[in-house]
Amino acid sequence: MSVCLATAVLTALAACSGSDAAPATTLEPTAPTDEVTDPAGDDRLRVGVILPLTGAGSELGTVMLDAVELAVQQVDDLGVQGRDVEIVVVDEAKLERATPTLEGLFTDEVDAVIGPASSLVAERLLPILVSAGVLTCSPTASARSLDDFPDTQPLFIRTIPSDSLQAKALARQLDGTGTDIVLAYVEDAYGEPLVELVRRELVTQGAPVPELIGFDPEQPDYSSIAREIADSGAATIGIIGDPEAGPRLVQSLAEVIDPTLQSSIWMNDAMRVPATASVYRRLDDAVLAIMRGVSPRSSIADPELARTFPEDGRLFAANAYDCMNVIALAAEQADFINGGAMAAQIVPTTTGGTPCGSFPSCMAQLGAGRGIDYNGPTNDLDIAADGDPTTGIFDIYRFEGGLDVTDASWPAQRVSG
Numbered sequence: 415m416s417v418c419l420a421t422a423v424l425t426a427l428a429a430c431s432g433s434d435a436a437p438a439t440t441l442e443p444t445a446p447t448d449e450v451t452d453p454a455g456d457d458r459l460r461v462g463v464i465l466p467l468t469g470a471g472s473e474l475g476t477v478m479l480d481a482v483e484l485a486v487q488q489v490d491d492l493g494v495q496g497r498d499v500e501i502v503v504v505d506e507a508k509l510e511r512a513t514p515t516l517e518g519l520f521t522d523e524v525d526a527v528i529g530p531a532s533s534l535v536a537e538r539l540l541p542i543l544v545s546a547g548v549l550t551c552s553p554t555a556s557a558r559s560l561d562d563f564p565d566t567q568p569l570f571i572r573t574i575p576s577d578s579l580q581a582k583a584l585a586r587q588l589d590g591t592g593t594d595i596v597l598a599y600v601e602d603a604y605g606e607p608l609v610e611l612v613r614r615e616l617v618t619q620g621a622p623v624p625e626l627i628g629f630d631p632e633q634p635d636y637s638s639i640a641r642e643i644a645d646s647g648a649a650t651i652g653i654i655g656d657p658e659a660g661p662r663l664v665q666s667l668a669e670v671i672d673p674t675l676q677s678s679i680w681m682n683d684a685m686r687v688p689a690t691a692s693v694y695r696r697l698d699d700a701v702l703a704i705m706r707g708v709s710p711r712s713s714i715a716d717p718e719l720a721r722t723f724p725e726d727g728r729l730f731a732a733n734a735y736d737c738m739n740v741i742a743l744a745a746e747q748a749d750f751i752n753g754g755a756m757a758a759q760i761v762p763t764t765t766g767g768t769p770c771g772s773f774p775s776c777m778a779q780l781g782a783g784r785g786i787d788y789n790g791p792t793n794d795l796d797i798a799a800d801g802d803p804t805t806g807i808f809d810i811y812r813f814e815g816g817l818d819v820t821d822a823s824w825p826a827q828r829v830s831g
Contacts, residue, residue, distance in 0.1 A: 575806025
């Protein structure tokens with residue numbers, strides 16, 4: 415495996431959570447114009463990796479990079495069309511807000527990209543990548559705004575379910591309490607669209623219209639917000655937060671609510687990451703007992719893979735591993751190693767054939783003349799013609815001693831795809 419650490423010529427962008435939402439902008443990539451068999455010109459699969467490796471997002475990015483490198487090691491044991499894969503790594507945290515050129519991102523031409531992690535960064539980079547004919551797979555950019563990315567091949571795919579499916583899963587749990595609901599949400603480009611999706615789902619399900627209470631992610635003290643939530647009288651509290659502001663709000667809530675009156679506190683995926691454990695460990699046991707959450711499924715179904723997966727593999731590592739394997743398997747089956755040819759193989763790689771969970775197991779099926787259905791470490795991945803998973807499997811989690819524990823999993827199905 416060849417790993418090139420590309421020095422980004424652009425400067426600091428604070429890395430966002432992998433599940434952040436993008437602003438409401440129109441993404442309009444131009445159609446690829448160069449008819450080439452291999453953009454890199456060497457019949458080798460070269461994959462760019464854009465993940466946050468420093469700063470606030472590095473907890474997610476470094477684990478995902480470990481998973482990509484694990485996948486590449488397994489791929490290189492057999493090769494893609496007989497050759498090793500080369501990855502070119504860019505630190506997403508060092509990209510400034512201005513949109514770069516493709517040449518400004520990578521020192522060498524790439525056939526495919528894994529990333530970006532942030533939906534906000536994806537909003538800026540996807541038009542550039544898709545216009546250049548680069549197959550792009552994001553493991554974590556779940557923003558609803560990316561559902562409608564105008565991409566017909568598709569050159570943009572995701573291995574994480576959209577926030578529109580997380581909203582469905584969270585609303586189902588909130589509605590299942592059978593009580594009045596208050597929804598607190600972080601007032602930013604992530605929280606505002608997601609809370610509206612959850613509100614709509616609740617109305618669709620016939621639940622009482624929830625009271626909405628926003629909170630500023632930069633506000634240093636949430637005691638007044640916590641009091642407003644407690645005074646709402648709602649027995650069920652929903653919190654849509656980020657990994658920093660959300661747990662601070664929970665901490666303030668724990669000081670004012672009565673756990674015998676508030677029956678449950680339901681949270682989104684961004685409030686599950688390990689960095690939040692230090693806050694949750696300090697909470698009273700009675701408060702921890704009513705805390706629940708919904709997040710994309712993180713368990714690794716394959717026991718053999720679980721033994722070799724990076725530590726803390728649940729931090730979207732499986733999604734990044736999926737991106738690398740789907741790209742490599744598509745390249746193996748494509749007539750040429752280029753974005754368009756690989757994109758045409760995405761659906762047949764992930765649906766309809768013999769189930770397999772890794773590059774070696776899928777290659778064994780291909781070698782036997784069978785079609786494949788790559789399902790990855792979570793044992794469930796079907797990518798539709800629009801580039802998104804057809805089903806989102808979500809963990810229902812709770813806390814023990816400040817650490818999250820999965821209670822069950824629940825599938826949220828797309829209406830169409």
